[in-house]
Amino acid sequence: MITTTATTxxxxxSTSSLAASAKFKTFVVAFGISAxxxxxxxxxxxxxxxxxxxxxxxxxxxxxAARSGEGPAMYWYGWTATVIIVAATLGLIATTLPQSIxxxxxxxxxxxxxxxxxxxxxxxxxxxxxxx
Amino acid sequence: MPISVNTFWTILxxxxxxxxVALLGALTHQAVSVLMPVRQAVGPGGxxxxxxxxxGAxxxxxxxxxxxxxxxxxxxxxTKYRIYVRIPIEQAGYWKTQGFFDLKExxxxxxxxxxxxxxxxxxxxxxxxxDGARKALTVLIAAMCWxxxxxxxxxxxxxxxxx
Numbered sequence: 001m002i003t004t005t006a007t008t009x010x011x012x013x014s015t016s017s018l019a020a021s022a023k024f025k026t027f028v029v030a031f032g033i034s035a036x037x038x039x040x041x042x043x044x045x046x047x048x049x050x051x052x053x054x055x056x057x058x059x060x061x062x063x064x065a066a067r068s069g070e071g072p073a074m075y076w077y078g079w080t081a082t083v084i085i086v087a088a089t090l091g092l093i094a095t096t097l098p099q100s101i102x103x104x105x106x107x108x109x110x111x112x113x114x115x116x117x118x119x120x121x122x123x124x125x126x127x128x129x130x131x132x
Numbered sequence: 133m134p135i136s137v138n139t140f141w142t143i144l145x146x147x148x149x150x151x152x153v154a155l156l157g158a159l160t161h162q163a164v165s166v167l168m169p170v171r172q173a174v175g176p177g178g179x180x181x182x183x184x185x186x187x188g189a190x191x192x193x194x195x196x197x198x199x200x201x202x203x204x205x206x207x208x209x210x211t212k213y214r215i216y217v218r219i220p221i222e223q224a225g226y227w228k229t230q231g232f233f234d235l236k237e238x239x240x241x242x243x244x245x246x247x248x249x250x251x252x253x254x255x256x257x258x259x260x261x262x263d264g265a266r267k268a269l270t271v272l273i274a275a276m277c278w279x280x281x282x283x284x285x286x287x288x289x290x291x292x293x294x295x
Contacts, residue, residue, distance in 0.1 A: 019255030032249035036242055043238070054211045074214055077207065080241050087245065107265040110249040111272050114242045121238040128231025 023095045026102040030094035032110035035087035036117040039079065043124055048078020049085065141212050145288070148205035155198040156281050162188040162195065163274035166267040188270070192254035196247045199273075203244050206284075210237070217291050229290055236283045243276040 018024050041047065051064040055071025066073040094102060122129075135143075161183065170177070170185040177185065221230050246269060253266035 016255055019252060025252060025256075028248040028252040032246055035245035039238075039241060039245065052211070054214045072214055072219070074210070076210070076237050076241070080244075083241070083245065107253075107262065108268075110246065110253075110265055111269040114246050115272055117242055118239065121235055121242075125231045125234050128227045128234065131227035 022099060026095050026097070026099075026105075027091040029102070029105050029107065029110060031087045031091035033105070033113055034090040035083055036113040038083045038086050040117050040120045042079040042082050043121065046075065047082055048075040049081040050078040051075055052077050141209065144205060144209050148202060148209055149284070149288075151198055151202040151205060152277075152281050152284065155195065155202055156277050158191050158195050158198065159270075159274040159277045161186045162191045163271050166270050189254050189257045192251055196251050199244060199247060199277075203240055206240060217287075221287075221291055226290060229287065232283045233287055236280055236287075239276050240280055243273050243280075246273055 046063055048063055050062065051060045052058075052074040053060070053064075053066070053070055053072075054074055058070075063075065063078075064073060164184040165186050165188040168184050170181055218230065218233070221233075249265075250269050250273060253262045253269060256262055257266060
């Protein structure tokens with residue numbers, strides 16, 4: 001038997017001071033918006049913080065091509081590191097802005113931008129989809 | 133007792149898989165609870181009702197921890213995958229399979245990057261103005277998790293460690 005009182009999805013107020021902090025909200029929203037944009041930029045323009053060479057366990061700063069006889073190069077770790085650092089920095093900068101500005105940042109972007117980044121990633125992988 | 137290199141990496145892969153199963157279960161419960169919230173049940177409901185009747189907010193921190201742990205394990209395994217799995221897959225000409233793996237790495241990172249906002253929105257689930265973003269973000273990362281899980285599963289079938 002069902003009544004009309006909703007019970008799920010509406011929790012009690014959080015006791016965490018972090019969750020109650022307006023500055024933390026600004027940080028997570030700015031981080032959540034800038035991170036997928038930065039990730040797309042890092043992949044499209046190939047901007048890893050470092051390159052990892054798994055066959056030799058060698059790490060090089062920035063982008064470095066695979067060397068002959070040393071196996072493949074991996075950039076994904078470097079892209080992820082670049083994005084986390086840049087997005088966290090932008091998030092911290094956003095916390096210094098007045099709330100009258102940060103309140104206007106649309107929350108919809110925290111899920112819409114990651115969603116929009118996916119077709120861009122699919123596009124970057126076009127050689128795999130079209131390989132004969 | 134020493135273990136072989138193959139066994140070591142297979143154990144890591146299994147841990148990665150088990151963490152992914154836990155994450156997938158938690159996220160699916162939570163996503164269903166926001167898509168089809170149960171109104172207060174007076175009597176016992178059926179399986180589906182009980183499945184979607186969870187308190188989603190109670191899952192948020194666990195989901196963040198599980199996503200990060202699964203991500204770290206996957207990133208660790210990836211160092212060996214790149215050489216011992218990916219190269220044979222390319223040599224066999226499974227280009228679309230490899231494309232899906234590369235898409236998996238992108239989706240895993242995009243999901244990871246949403247976690248701070250996801251956690252914040254769930255920890256403030258009492259605020260009605262966050263409902264839309266919280267529901268959409270939860271459904272998005274649940275869909276991402278299903279994609280990651282299925283691609284990982286298929287890839288392991290194509291060429292898992294030790295194959």
